[in-house]
Amino acid sequence: xxxxxxxxxVGRNSLLAQQLGLDVTGNNIANVNTPGYSRQSVEMETxxxxxxxIGEIGTGVDVRTVSSVRDRFIELRVTQGTQDQSREQALSDxxxxxxxxxxxxxxxxxxxISQFYNSFSTLATDPQSVSFRNSxxxxxxNLASSFQSSAQQLVDIRQNLNQQVSSxxxxxxxxxxxxxxxxxxxxxxxxGGASANGLRDQRGELINKLSKLVDxxxxxxxxxxxSISAAGGQSLVTAGFVQPLRAVSTPxxxxxxxxxxxxxxxxxxxxxxxxxxVEARDQLIPAYQTDLDNxxxxxxxxxxxxxxxxxxxxxxxGQDFFNPAAGGTSAALTFSLNPAIAxxxxxxxxxxxxxxxxxxxxxxxxxxxxAPGDNSNALALANLASQKLASGGSLTYSQAYxxxxxxxxxDTQGALQSVDTQxxxxxxxxxxxxxxxxxxxxxxAINLIRFQKAYQASARFISVIDQVTSDMISIxxxxx
Amino acid sequence: MTRITPTMQDRNFLENITxxxxxxxxxxxxxxxxxxxxxxxxxxxxxxxSSEIQASTSVNDQFLSANDQVKSRMDITDTALxxxxxxxxxxxxxxxxxxxxxxxxxxxxxxxEGADGTIKQALSDxxxxxxxSYLFAGTKTNxxxxxxxxxxxGNITYNGNDEAIYxxxxxxxxxxxxxxxxxxxxxxxxxxxxxxDLKTAIQNNDTDTIAARLxxxxxxxxxxNTLDAFVGNxxxxxxxxxxxxxxxxxxxxxxxxxxxxxxxxxxxxxFNLAQQGVTAALSxxxxxxxxxxxxxxx
Numbered sequence: 106x107x108x109x110x111x112x113x114x115v116g117r118n119s120l121l122a123q124q125l126g127l128d129v130t131g132n133n134i135a136n137v138n139t140p141g142y143s144r145q146s147v148e149m150e151t152x153x154x155x156x157x158x159i160g161e162i163g164t165g166v167d168v169r170t171v172s173s174v175r176d177r178f179i180e181l182r183v184t185q186g187t188q189d190q191s192r193e194q195a196l197s198d199x200x201x202x203x204x205x206x207x208x209x210x211x212x213x214x215x216x217x218i219s220q221f222y223n224s225f226s227t228l229a230t231d232p233q234s235v236s237f238r239n240s241x242x243x244x245x246x247n248l249a250s251s252f253q254s255s256a257q258q259l260v261d262i263r264q265n266l267n268q269q270v271s272s273x274x275x276x277x278x279x280x281x282x283x284x285x286x287x288x289x290x291x292x293x294x295x296x297g298g299a300s301a302n303g304l305r306d307q308r309g310e311l312i313n314k315l316s317k318l319v320d321x322x323x324x325x326x327x328x329x330x331x332s333i334s335a336a337g338g339q340s341l342v343t344a345g346f347v348q349p350l351r352a353v354s355t356p357x358x359x360x361x362x363x364x365x366x367x368x369x370x371x372x373x374x375x376x377x378x379x380x381x382x383v384e385a386r387d388q389l390i391p392a393y394q395t396d397l398d399n400x401x402x403x404x405x406x407x408x409x410x411x412x413x414x415x416x417x418x419x420x421x422x423g424q425d426f427f428n429p430a431a432g433g434t435s436a437a438l439t440f441s442l443n444p445a446i447a448x449x450x451x452x453x454x455x456x457x458x459x460x461x462x463x464x465x466x467x468x469x470x471x472x473x474x475x476a477p478g479d480n481s482n483a484l485a486l487a488n489l490a491s492q493k494l495a496s497g498g499s500l501t502y503s504q505a506y507x508x509x510x511x512x513x514x515x516d517t518q519g520a521l522q523s524v525d526t527q528x529x530x531x532x533x534x535x536x537x538x539x540x541x542x543x544x545x546x547x548x549x550a551i552n553l554i555r556f557q558k559a560y561q562a563s564a565r566f567i568s569v570i571d572q573v574t575s576d577m578i579s580i581x582x583x584x585x
Numbered sequence: 586m587t588r589i590t591p592t593m594q595d596r597n598f599l600e601n602i603t604x605x606x607x608x609x610x611x612x613x614x615x616x617x618x619x620x621x622x623x624x625x626x627x628x629x630x631x632x633x634x635s636s637e638i639q640a641s642t643s644v645n646d647q648f649l650s651a652n653d654q655v656k657s658r659m660d661i662t663d664t665a666l667x668x669x670x671x672x673x674x675x676x677x678x679x680x681x682x683x684x685x686x687x688x689x690x691x692x693x694x695x696x697x698e699g700a701d702g703t704i705k706q707a708l709s710d711x712x713x714x715x716x717x718s719y720l721f722a723g724t725k726t727n728x729x730x731x732x733x734x735x736x737x738x739g740n741i742t743y744n745g746n747d748e749a750i751y752x753x754x755x756x757x758x759x760x761x762x763x764x765x766x767x768x769x770x771x772x773x774x775x776x777x778x779x780x781x782d783l784k785t786a787i788q789n790n791d792t793d794t795i796a797a798r799l800x801x802x803x804x805x806x807x808x809x810n811t812l813d814a815f816v817g818n819x820x821x822x823x824x825x826x827x828x829x830x831x832x833x834x835x836x837x838x839x840x841x842x843x844x845x846x847x848x849x850x851x852x853x854x855x856f857n858l859a860q861q862g863v864t865a866a867l868s869x870x871x872x873x874x875x876x877x878x879x880x881x882x883x
Contacts, residue, residue, distance in 0.1 A: 137591060204625045215636050219643035226647045229752065230654040231716055233727055456724065473748055478718055478726025484753055490644060491756050503640030507633045514629030521626055532600050536593045543590030550878035 141310025195381025415454025415482030423454025
């Protein structure tokens with residue numbers, strides 16, 4: 106049989122337990138909007154009973170632990186989903202910027218290409234005309250600056266991506282070092298056996314942030330520390346140690362490579378923002394640049410070749426119309442008019458000394474002496490526009506440019522759709538995690554009532570025991 | 586049963602409202618720009634086709650304006666040829682009068698004067714210019730093709746060449762657009778030699794020569810008529826191609842419009858639908874947000 110003071114003890118334990126329940130509920134409510142917070146719950150159990158001859162007598166309640174409610178497997182899926190979504194997001198952000206370079210409008214490269222060839226066609230109607238010759242030079246200059254500006258924009262976007270890669274590497278390192286210090290804090294906090302829920306939540310959120318940047322995989326060791334590896338197995342965090350990533354500028358183009366120790370992991374990163382940035386920087390944009398350069402080279406070469414076949418108004422053989430692209434440089438970026446021609450329209454070789462090479466050959470065709478009124482080279486130059494001279498002879502110039510626009514368009518469209526899909530998937534997994542770990546206010550309201558009522562009842566119990574004890578003491582007092 | 590948390594509700598709401606607003610934004614962009622393809626990614630195929638069409642119409646526009654030039658050139662050439670033909674008719678009348686057998690030295694001298702006038706007229710016709718370049722000079726269009734050399738000698742020489750000037754009327758048609766002085770006047774019998782001989786024969790009352798030159802004038806007239814027919818055919822062809830190119834441009838523009846222009850009725854109705862969706866979602870959210878167990882607790 107228990108004692109009255111024993112009963113007071115039962116009441117006291119209950120009060121403390123319910124109070125703790127209220128505290129935890131309050132904490133849950135307070136953190137309802139905290140990212141990465143997992144709801145906590147008080148795990149109560151009956152305290153060890155007293156065994157007497159008439160059986161066990163309960164001694165009230167004990168609090169075993171305050172635990173966080175989480176599902177590690179769902180959290181892994183959130184990490185994975187975050188990585189995939191961040192990669193697509195980075196790609197689509199870049200591609201939307203890239204497509205603005207190629208968007209169709211009245212001042213597009215496509216317009217400049219046709220206007221350039223049209224200016225030769227106009228010149229053919231009156232090859233002696235000074236104003237028509239000047240118009241060829243104006244259109245050629247527009248074409249050149251259009252190529253240059255498109256190419257320069259791509260270079261700028263790529264440079265910007267390069268800076269972002271460096272900045273992501275810095276962020277990864279900073280997060281990794283925070284995680285490693287949390288690892289140590291968790292170990293010391295949990296040395297007494299309790300679970301360091303808050304620290305773990307913080308660490309989980311940092312891992313989540315890390316997974317936005319780079320593909321990470323992690324596991325939790327027995328001692329409560331997590332080890333994180335990035336980019337397919339390169340150790341990033343091991344307990345309290347960090348193996349930082351390094352951004353190393355590499356020749357020939359000075360693009361930053363990401364190193365882990367001595368290993369170049371630039372191309373091993375498969376997801377996260379870094380993967381998207383690297384893919385856009387090293388694959389997509391260079392592919393567009395190559396296409397643009399090829400188009401520029403084809404135009405420069407064919408115009409120059411044809412121009413060499415002509416005779417200018419001074420009776421001289423045509424010189425290079427455009428400056429040929431030097432090896433190793435971007436043809437689009439260095440697209441420019443031969444300054445000698447730019448300065449003197451008379452040097453445009455509009456006439457020819459040999460028969461008109463187009464078919465069907467009109468009759469009679471007595472040949473050409475290169476006289477000023479002869480327009481055959483201007484016609485031939487204008488006709489380059491409708492010949493399949495681009496993409497290895499399969500497309501006309503305007504088709505080749507349209508094909509490039511199509512490529513950029515489909516890539517961007519694909520990336521935008523992927524972002525949509527990945528975002529929806531990620532939200533679903535996050536919802537799944539929230540349904541396990543998130544704070545439900547209705548649930549907390551019910552908890553609040555439960556603990557409040559239990560607290561009130563315990564207090565009432567103590568008050569009754571107190572009354573009983575007082576009665577007992579007063580009885581003893583009168584007797585004595 | 587799935588636990589529903591406020592974060593989940595907010596996240597779902599945010600996702601849905603973002604989607605609805607982006608639909609609304611898309612529709613609004615369509616309405617304000619009048620285009621349903623504003624970025625390449627909106628419809629890459631339509632954007633590509635539209636870009637090709639833009640290039641094709643630009644090339645066709647150029648052909649159209651070149652055609653106008655060719656047509657003007659042909660019209661001027663026709664005018665010059667007609668003038669030459671009627672000038673030759675005048676010369677034939679003079680020759681016929683000189684052959685009538687009733688001429689006196691006075692009338693012969695007047696007829697010779699007339700023959701000299703036809704030479705001058707012919708010289709003016711064959712040196713006709715179009716936009717500052719000589720029509721009948723072959724490709725040496727920068728200098729008068731027929732000159733009296735030496736001056737006052739009555740001897741007309743041809744300084745042009747017999748080269749053709751071509752024009753591209755559309756992507757597949759290349760045409761000669763000039764009549765050279767060679768074909769016009771130099772081919773045998775030469776126009777100027779014939780006229781000069783005629784003048785001399787009239788002065789000398791050399792009826793045999795006058796009769797021979799009259800015959801030559803007939804054959805020159807015939808030649809000029811043939812050339813004029815060529816000019817007429819070319820003009821017709823230019824007209825045909827012009828109307829074909831215009832039709833083609835209309836068709837291309839229609840295709841472009843079909844591919845890239847917004848259907849206003851559809852866009853506006855999409856906009857209204859999206860707007861209603863957004864409004865409904867917002868108001869539902871505002872109401873749901875108010876419901877919590879806490880509201881019912883004393």
